[in-house]
Amino acid sequence: xxxxxxxxLEMELVILxxxxxxxxxxxxxxxxxxxxxxxxxxxxxKISERSVEAS
Numbered sequence: 001x002x003x004x005x006x007x008x009l010e011m012e013l014v015i016l017x018x019x020x021x022x023x024x025x026x027x028x029x030x031x032x033x034x035x036x037x038x039x040x041x042x043x044x045x046k047i048s049e050r051s052v053e054a055s
Contacts, residue, residue: 016022
């Protein structure tokens with residue numbers, strides 16, 4: 001968010017409550033099938049955070 005502000009981009013921030021499962025809704029899954037957070041949409045580009053399992 002600091003970089004977005006520093007370079008003057010516009011952004012819509014949507015806060016999800018992962019404790020209540022807001023990231024598991026069908027609407028969110030349609031946007032992001034991996035259901036990961038954070039998730040970025042820029043026009044047709046969709047970027048999701050990839051979780052790494054500890055070994």
